[in-house]
Amino acid sequence: MPNGTTITESGTELQPARPGEERGTATGWLQDLVFTVDHKKLGMLYVGTGLFFFVLAGIMALLIRAQLAFPNGHVTSPQEFNSLITMHGTVMIFWVAMPIVFGMINYLVPLMIGARDMAFPRLNAFSFWLTFFSGFFLFLSFVAGPGLYGASGAPDAGWFAIAPLTSSAFSKGPSIDYWSLSVLISGIGSVTGGINIMVTIICFRTRGMTLHRMPLFVWLSLVTMFLVVVFLPPLSAAQIMLTLERFLGATFFDAQAGGSAILWQHFFWIFGHPEVYILVLPAFAVISEVVPVFSRKPIFGYPMMVAATVLIGFISAGVWAHHMFTVGLNSFGVTFFAMATLAISVPTGIKMFNWLATMYGGKIRLELPMIFAIAFLFQFLIAGLTGIMLGVAPFDWQLNDSYFVIAHFHYVIVGGILYGIFGFLYYWYPKAFGRMLDKKLGLWHFWLFTIGFHLTFDPQHFAGVLGMPRRIYTYHPGRGWELWNLISTIGAFFQAAGTICLVVNLLWSARKGKIAGDDPWDAWTLEWATTSPPPDYNFETLPEVRSRRPLWDLKHPEDPDWKFE
Amino acid sequence: MEIRIIKFEFTSQIPTNVRNQSRSVSSQSLTSTESEWKLPSPRVVGMILVILTETALFTIFVVAYLYYIGKSISGPYPHEVLELPILGTVMLLSSSVTIVIAEQNLHKGVNSLFNLWWVITALLGIGFLIYTGVEWHKLIYEDHLTISTNLFGSTFYSLVGLHASHVVVGLILILMILILNLTGCVKHYHHEHVIMISWYWHFVDAVWIVVFTVVYVIGAKS
Numbered sequence: 001m002p003n004g005t006t007i008t009e010s011g012t013e014l015q016p017a018r019p020g021e022e023r024g025t026a027t028g029w030l031q032d033l034v035f036t037v038d039h040k041k042l043g044m045l046y047v048g049t050g051l052f053f054f055v056l057a058g059i060m061a062l063l064i065r066a067q068l069a070f071p072n073g074h075v076t077s078p079q080e081f082n083s084l085i086t087m088h089g090t091v092m093i094f095w096v097a098m099p100i101v102f103g104m105i106n107y108l109v110p111l112m113i114g115a116r117d118m119a120f121p122r123l124n125a126f127s128f129w130l131t132f133f134s135g136f137f138l139f140l141s142f143v144a145g146p147g148l149y150g151a152s153g154a155p156d157a158g159w160f161a162i163a164p165l166t167s168s169a170f171s172k173g174p175s176i177d178y179w180s181l182s183v184l185i186s187g188i189g190s191v192t193g194g195i196n197i198m199v200t201i202i203c204f205r206t207r208g209m210t211l212h213r214m215p216l217f218v219w220l221s222l223v224t225m226f227l228v229v230v231f232l233p234p235l236s237a238a239q240i241m242l243t244l245e246r247f248l249g250a251t252f253f254d255a256q257a258g259g260s261a262i263l264w265q266h267f268f269w270i271f272g273h274p275e276v277y278i279l280v281l282p283a284f285a286v287i288s289e290v291v292p293v294f295s296r297k298p299i300f301g302y303p304m305m306v307a308a309t310v311l312i313g314f315i316s317a318g319v320w321a322h323h324m325f326t327v328g329l330n331s332f333g334v335t336f337f338a339m340a341t342l343a344i345s346v347p348t349g350i351k352m353f354n355w356l357a358t359m360y361g362g363k364i365r366l367e368l369p370m371i372f373a374i375a376f377l378f379q380f381l382i383a384g385l386t387g388i389m390l391g392v393a394p395f396d397w398q399l400n401d402s403y404f405v406i407a408h409f410h411y412v413i414v415g416g417i418l419y420g421i422f423g424f425l426y427y428w429y430p431k432a433f434g435r436m437l438d439k440k441l442g443l444w445h446f447w448l449f450t451i452g453f454h455l456t457f458d459p460q461h462f463a464g465v466l467g468m469p470r471r472i473y474t475y476h477p478g479r480g481w482e483l484w485n486l487i488s489t490i491g492a493f494f495q496a497a498g499t500i501c502l503v504v505n506l507l508w509s510a511r512k513g514k515i516a517g518d519d520p521w522d523a524w525t526l527e528w529a530t531t532s533p534p535p536d537y538n539f540e541t542l543p544e545v546r547s548r549r550p551l552w553d554l555k556h557p558e559d560p561d562w563k564f565e
Numbered sequence: 566m567e568i569r570i571i572k573f574e575f576t577s578q579i580p581t582n583v584r585n586q587s588r589s590v591s592s593q594s595l596t597s598t599e600s601e602w603k604l605p606s607p608r609v610v611g612m613i614l615v616i617l618t619e620t621a622l623f624t625i626f627v628v629a630y631l632y633y634i635g636k637s638i639s640g641p642y643p644h645e646v647l648e649l650p651i652l653g654t655v656m657l658l659s660s661s662v663t664i665v666i667a668e669q670n671l672h673k674g675v676n677s678l679f680n681l682w683w684v685i686t687a688l689l690g691i692g693f694l695i696y697t698g699v700e701w702h703k704l705i706y707e708d709h710l711t712i713s714t715n716l717f718g719s720t721f722y723s724l725v726g727l728h729a730s731h732v733v734v735g736l737i738l739i740l741m742i743l744i745l746n747l748t749g750c751v752k753h754y755h756h757e758h759v760i761m762i763s764w765y766w767h768f769v770d771a772v773w774i775v776v777f778t779v780v781y782v783i784g785a786k787s
Contacts, residue, residue, distance in 0.1 A: 119607045119611070120607070120611070191618050194614075194618075195611060195614040195615060195618065196611075198610070198614055199607045199610045199611045199614065200607075202604070202605060202607075202610050203604045203605055203606065203607040203610055204604070204607070205604060207602045208602065229614055229617055229618045229621075230617065230618065230621050231621070232618075233618050233619075233621035233622035233625065234621060234622075234624075234625045236622060237622050237625035237626055237629075238625065240723070240727075241629065241719075241723065244712065244719070244723060245719075248712050248713060249711075249712065249713030250712050250713060250718075250719035250722075250723065251713065251715065251716055251719050252629065252633075252716075252719055252720075257638065257715065257716060258633070258636045258637055258638040258715070258716050259633070259636075259716055259719075260632070260633075263629065263632060267625060267629075270625075
């Protein structure tokens with residue numbers, strides 16, 4: 001058996017480098033991080049990477065707000081301001097939201113479906129390290145060379161790198177190449193990760209966990225990863241074209257050679273709009289787990305929740321051009337995309353009502369995850385409503401590229417997605433570290449951040465309606481924007497204070513927090529059936545899954561769910 | 566791609582005892598109404614998803630090609646320089662047949678015939694690449710069409726080149742299997758791995774049918 005021998009040999013060769021051998025020492029700890037293919041460690045690495053870049057991109061946001069606090073501000077130069085807004089957007093989407101989304105799915109999905117690990121553990125590590133290094137690659141641009149006006153090294157053409165600003169005629173230095181190549185690399189990491197997660201969900205569910213018994217978190221992860229697999233390649237394709245254009249002189253987006261700059265926008269938003277759902281569906285997934293557990297009721301309307309998720313996945317493929325109403329579509333295009341945009345709010349509305357119906361009549365426990373979930377419901381409602389407003393084309397013609405749009409999508413991403421992520425951290429941190437996050441510090445985080453969030457983004461709606469365009473470096477006094485901008489900046493620093501509370505809490509509680517136990521929230525999904533933190537092999541034994549709440553069945557043998565399903 | 570293959574090699578060594586350990590424990594301890602618990606093979610699902618994501622990638626390049634048909638503002642134009650790549654197409658499409666014959670011999674356990682047809686498949690793929698190389702050489706040096714000449718050049722070389730790069734990846738996989746088989750490393754439990762590679766090869770062929778239709782039929786007259 002020559003094959004078997006080689007395998008064993010390579011196994012023994014690897015022995016000295018195996019993680020955990022030198023546990024406790026610094027090198028052992030580092031080896032553990034670098035060589036690991038364990039989905040739990042990779043999940044935590046993903047989330048940690050995301051939080052690291054969250055702090056960096058948050059500092060950029062503070063600089064932007066400081067610049068805009070007063071009229072005629074000069075905190076940064078105009079060129080630096082362009083770089084800051086581009087980097088803030090790009091990093092927040094691709095290296096904060098995406099890694100955290102992948103991290104939480106990575107950590108939780110195998111535990112929730114009772115699997116030993118991901119389907120392809122090494123591919124999983126590969127995906128993570130691509131994401132990790134592509135982020136640092138992007139930050140190298142700060143020291144790499146001149147950008148739009150030869151002043152700054154970082155990409156400065158806006159986070160959606162609008163053509164023809166990105167052509168080599170206008171962006172002479174390598175900054176745009178840093179943008180397109182780093183996002184391309186992270187895109188490859190996301191697609192391989194997405195395939196891995198989908199295969200895990202489809203092929204590695206434990207005995208009895210049929211599709212209609214999967215936790216909603218897993219269902220939403222499945223749809224999310226489908227969107228990743230199908231809608232990230234268009235962005236990669238567009239970036240390959242952009243790279244060909246910048247290095248080899250292709251003319252895809254060059255109007256002088258007959259190309260179309262608008263085609264870039266189409267390709268970007270074919271990716272860009274499903275991306276919103278790639279980020280928000282995992283937040284929905286967290287809320288769908290937190291709300292039932294803290295209302296002490298099973299989720300209301302499980303089949304409708306699944307159907308609405310799948311429907312969102314499908315409709316999200318046909319709404320991209322609502323980002324382009326002002327570009328000039330024909331009337332059919334405008335009507336189609338406006339209607340599709342309004343249609344997608346229907347399944348989203350179904351979800352909102354199902355969460356509310358789950359809470360209705362429930363025995364609500366106001367623990368930290370639930371507090372963030374409730375804030376999510378309020379804030380995401382407003383985000384959805386302004387989304388409907390912007391989906392109506394004539395309204396969008398008036399307010400596109402104003403601060404109203406900024407306020408809208410920050411309501412979605414901060415008020416919605418980020419609150420989902422916070423809920424995730426507070427809910428599953430005890431599982432990952434075996435210790436609770438401190439409640440007092442968590443409340444400080446919640447109130448500082450929520451007050452800061454509303455101070456920052458509520459006034460931006462007004463500034464937008466008053467005509468303040470997005471991406472402007474500064475503005476003259478006397479247009480009625482001063483007050484709103486000042487409040488906005490103050491709010492940003494409140495958010496920073498809240499974030500400091502979170503970071504301190506995460507670090508402090510890992511060593512000093514209250515011991516959590518295996519199942520601190522009295523929850524119902526499988527990840528709480530193992531120890532906290534779970535062992536490398538995840539489960540010693542698994543209950544056979546006979547309903548959507550396997551742990552409920554285990555805790556209440558006299559009144560199991562499967563009798564009623 | 567290479568990484569995926571190596572992974573299959575390793576995971577296939579351990580599946581029944583380690584990966585299903587937790588499952589077997591639970592199945593022993595419980596009497597179940599669902600005694601059958603069978604899920605699809607991760608390799609098959611994984612390959613389907615790879616094909617799905619590659620399809621999305623190609624779609625954008627095909628859309629760009631279709632969108633820019635007839636939009637070039639300077640020559641050379643497709644109707645002046647493009648010829649139907651009959652020989653290349655025949656070679657690539659027939660390689661889909663030979664790889665199926667090779668697979669059948671693998672199932673029957675006739676190793677020599679498997680190697681023979683597998684080599685023929687690889688040769689047909691290499692022949693296709695040589696044909697494309699000759700075509701590109703003519704386009705570049707005789708017709709002076711490069712990727713930066715006009716929109717036709719940009720979209721043509723990016724779409725056909727993307728396909729050709731997938732043929733190269735497919736060939737690397739096929740040659741890898743050949744070497745592994747010649748050294749006796751392909752066991753009976755590796756048949757599914759081999760079949761997945763042939764799926765990928767069929768996908769590359771199917772994409773060529775689309776590229777052929779779009780580039781050499783629809784776009785040829787502009």
